[in-house]
Amino acid sequence: MPGPTAMNPWRFVVGFGVVSLLADIVYEGARAVTGPYLASLGASAVLVGVITGAGEAFALAGRLVSGALTDRTRAYWPLAFGGYTLTVASVPLLGLATGLWSAGVLVIAERAGKAARSPAKDVLISHAAAAVGRGRGFAVHEALDQIGALVGPLVVAGILVLSAGDLRPAFYALAIPGVAVLVALARLWARVPNPAAYEPAVRTTETATVPTRLSSQFWTYLTFAAATTAGFAGFGLLAFHLATHQVVPVAVIPVVYAAAMAVDAIAALLTGWCYDRLGVRILIAVPVLTALIPPLAFQDNAIPAVVGALLWGAVLGVQESTLRATVADLVPAHRRGAAYGVFAAGSGLAAFAGSALLGLLYTRSLTAVVSVTAAIQLVALLVFVGGGTFGARVKRGATAL
Template sequence: MTGRTGKTSANRLGPMGFVLAFGVVSMLADVVYEGARSITGPFLATLGASAVMVGFITGFGEAVALVLRLGTGPLADRTRKYWPLTIAGYALTVIAVPLLALASSLWQASALVVMERFGKAVRTPARDTMLSHAGAEMGRGKAFAIHEALDQSGALLGPLLMGLMIAVSGYQLGFGVLAIPGALALVAVLLLRRAVPVPERFDAQAVTDHAVERGSRAARVPLPARFWWYSAFTAVSMFGFSTFGVISYHLEVQKVLPSALIPVTYAVSMGAAALAALASGALYDRIGLRGLLIALPLTAAVPFLSFTTAPALVWAGAVVWGAALGIHESTLRAAVADLVPAVRRGTGYGIFTAGYGMAWLAGSTIIGALYTASYAGLVIFTVGTQLVALIVFIPLLRASAPDARRV
């Protein structure tokens, strides 16, 4: 039920309750898909994939999850069907992952990996738009940080569950067990829709904007130049950010850690991501985007840690990689809501994540190739992209006085 239907069902939760409840939904879903992602690289390796193939498959999956939001973002803006899109996206994800237990070939597994990521593309612009409305009064950095922290708690539990199942019986049992939290996630999101049918009501500005801008008129509201610069900065930074699929492939083929411990390194990453999301969210609400530059040196440090054969450095790399990811997936999303008019917010998220996704696809494929060809080249590529991202960020520092806090 949306604001377009004319129905007036009241929201039974306040903004904070809504953010917390959505965090629980995302936590359950994250147990499913982050549990699977924690061992995607090693699992694909058992089916005959090379490092380049793992980099491409996982990068392509991330690109699908992000680039297709160019369509699902405007669709959310145009239809305001935030809940149907969100629910459909979660359904796709929690169905695809358990089916990996039945995959017996590389193409089957690859198709299911991409299907899971497609579910994320369907739901995320609509979900983030709803969360941005809840953050109108409580602070968007805070709202997205709380949601991300709960989200990452599931990402912590999922890999630990996968590690246990692999130790007990192997990959198939691990994927199959994930059907249970998947079913719980679907029940939880359906209950949340009943409790909060119209999240737009949390955001007075969104209600006003939606009353003024209807139908095709919304499409004529321009996206500001600072949004485009900001999107470019994020894309360049992600160009040098490895997917965990390539990292876990390295850990498996080099026998740096036992197979059952690889998902645990991902769990450590997700714990670091949750803490980084909370810290960066609070910092963003205080000083704006300047506080997010810490993601650049964190990303630059990854090849020095995660692609070594020293277990201690690999565990440290898991923390660093996770912290960088937590900043990207929480506070950088919050900033989009502050840069884009409410009536174009779904479109803004779609464009932002499309650039982000294409950069991650290209970068992860290059990193997979460099992993095989030249470790020194991998280091130079990663550090170089982060230096370029810093240069791209410079125009964002030239904000007008009223906007200075937000950059």
């Protein structure tokens, strides 16, 4: 448990949630207008796709490197602080970019910052979450994170109204929450230099008794997570359907997205609470709910389409909280950095491939989208049911806590 100088573990979790909230205001606010900004500098649609796609590739594949580095150096705080610094510095500098390529480099740098910090951040949170319940700890963090994802684009929209559509002032203004990110993170670092103290000694002295390779249970779990995310349509495709089929007015689509983000936060909190009481078996709901999204969201009737979008938000909330919490219960503390890096890269690349596949199928047949999604989720369900070994490992880990 925490030593006498450490803050209460719940305060640490909430404090890190506030850091993520502020950071989301910065980079989600910027991402809301990155496409138009690059276009204003002369980028074609293809080049916008290349630049933003390269950024996402850095954000995913880069975690394989940063995750391994996290475990090797144990420099959790420096890596987290450095990653956040790169992100919050890159966004305001976009406003100073005078050419397309300098702006493109900054867009990629922002995503590289996320890759650098994410494994270290998840390890830090996992330690404190061990003392309050991993499901609830990651859920509260995700709920606060989503508040920032909502506020950021709204702040940018307001600034654009005041600046008559000039994008540069919006990037400059995002420096304010960016500075707040670093101040809040530095305070947490100073108060809790060693978050591993939140976990019982048996969880923090594992390095002498636990193999260095990631276990077969982890790889089975990653296979399940990758399978279920591969059949998870991105909101971009859902929004495309809502707009092109005139299911709802275009101006309403951001409202639908905001509502989905609210459901994301609620679902994270509910499933986090259930995970701490019922264990990993609650995740069986993920492939079941994911399979229900396409037949609802791709309707031409507004009510089922919106319900499908809200269900999409609920599944996303579980993916971003409870799926991540389970990794910490499957992997010993000294290997969590690498595990989170591999998990993020694996599930993220699966989601990218799945979104591309579903987008292609959408142009052919909605029936194909529904059928393929159901088939992919059935595979995920079979992996989950057959992966009783990782369920047993999680149960033992939860008991150990």
